[in-house]
Amino acid sequence: MIFLGIETSCDETAASVISAQEKEPRASYNILSSIVSSQYVHSQYGGVIPELASRAHIQLIVPITQTALDVAKINYQDLDGIAVTYAPGLVGALLVGLSFTKALSLSLNKPFIGVNHLEGHIFSLLLSYPELNPPFLAMIISGGHTELLLIKGLCDYEQLGSTTDDACGEAFDKVARMLGLPYPGGAFIEKLALTGKRTVKFPVPDIPDYDFSFSGLKTAVLYYLQKEKNPVKENVAYSFQETVSDFLLKKIDRAADHYKINRIGISGGVAINKRIQERFSQYGKEHNLQFYFPNPQMCTDNAAMIAAAGIERYKRFGPSPLSLTAEARVKLI
Ligand code: KG4
Numbered sequence: 001m002i003f004l005g006i007e008t009s010c011d012e013t014a015a016s017v018i019s020a021q022e023k024e025p026r027a028s029y030n031i032l033s034s035i036v037s038s039q040y041v042h043s044q045y046g047g048v049i050p051e052l053a054s055r056a057h058i059q060l061i062v063p064i065t066q067t068a069l070d071v072a073k074i075n076y077q078d079l080d081g082i083a084v085t086y087a088p089g090l091v092g093a094l095l096v097g098l099s100f101t102k103a104l105s106l107s108l109n110k111p112f113i114g115v116n117h118l119e120g121h122i123f124s125l126l127l128s129y130p131e132l133n134p135p136f137l138a139m140i141i142s143g144g145h146t147e148l149l150l151i152k153g154l155c156d157y158e159q160l161g162s163t164t165d166d167a168c169g170e171a172f173d174k175v176a177r178m179l180g181l182p183y184p185g186g187a188f189i190e191k192l193a194l195t196g197k198r199t200v201k202f203p204v205p206d207i208p209d210y211d212f213s214f215s216g217l218k219t220a221v222l223y224y225l226q227k228e229k230n231p232v233k234e235n236v237a238y239s240f241q242e243t244v245s246d247f248l249l250k251k252i253d254r255a256a257d258h259y260k261i262n263r264i265g266i267s268g269g270v271a272i273n274k275r276i277q278e279r280f281s282q283y284g285k286e287h288n289l290q291f292y293f294p295n296p297q298m299c300t301d302n303a304a305m306i307a308a309a310g311i312e313r314y315k316r317f318g319p320s321p322l323s324l325t326a327e328a329r330v331k332l333i
């Protein structure tokens with residue numbers, strides 16, 4: 001099966017062609033092309049401006065899709081289906097990809113499949129690790145999402161917890177701004193923290209079950225910076241990053257223990273953070289947990305993960321109705 005995937009839920013315009021080969025216990029995927037165009041227009045505003053994102057998607061969607069087909073050496077007629085992110089995300093941004101994909105599907109008479117963006121992130125793990133089979137735990141930590149999921153099977157998930165306020169990457173971005181770093185700030189915090197020490201004891205958020213909260217930690221950093229005359233920014237960055245790691249590990253440990261699962265895949269932009277990877281791997285060694293971190297291109301938003309999810313959804317549930325609409329917020333299950 002050969003699928004085209006389209007992703008426009010936030011500030012990345014992405015298209016990808018992948019092929020899937022049936023195997024037991026699950027299909028394996030081959031990425032024939034994965035083109036991602038990140039919109040840098042937002043950095044000057046310190047956050048994604050929805051209207052600018054939609055406009056950029058409109059300009060980019062056709063050339064990005066054409067490039068994905070050219071790189072894969074595939075014609076539209078070779079496709080077995082077209083998958084697109086329909087939710088969650090910025091509605092105006094989602095609508096660009098969704099309308100484009102519906103029009104393509106109608107004109108080519110090819111199946112149209114709507115994919116939940118979070119399901120895409122699960123497939124970024126399955127794409128990256130052919131040996132990773134359900135059941136496993138997945139954590140998505142990005143600028144827009146913080147989710148802990150139980151992957152019971154392909155297209156069979158249970159949402160264990162999510163953030164009650166800011167997303168994990170959003171907290172990185174807000175703390176980065178307090179430290180005078182550019183947007184998006186996650187990678188800048190990681191860099192600054194390289195020479196830092198854990199001199200500040202920020203409280204690890206205390207929130208029940210498998211849910212997350214970052215606003216208290218963010219405020220703790222703000223108060224610390226307001227109180228200290230000459231804060232050592234490197235130490236603040238390092239201490240914040242360690243506290244985030246402690247918090248995420250606490251939730252993972254709880255779920256791994258309860259569900260008796262020791263394989264955990266981590267996806268989303270924050271999963272690129274080398275120190276977080278190091279902390280998790282170290283914790284894994286001590287507690288017999290195996291962590292899976294896709295490469296950076298697969299951690300961040302891309303369309304290969306949408307195409308792979310689209311194939312599996314199509315195999316199980318057939319095409320989506322053309323009446324499917326974009327939605328800002330929707331649960332995975
Ligand atoms: O997955 P992503 O590219 O986009 C979505 O939000 O869907 O994630 C972007 C987020 C931003 O908040 C960014 O600051 C954060 O991921 N990020 C990082 C790092 N690189 C990107 N956070 C911590 N450390 C990093 N190295």
Ligand code: ZN
Pocket residue numbers: 117121142268300301
């Ligand atoms: Zn994402």
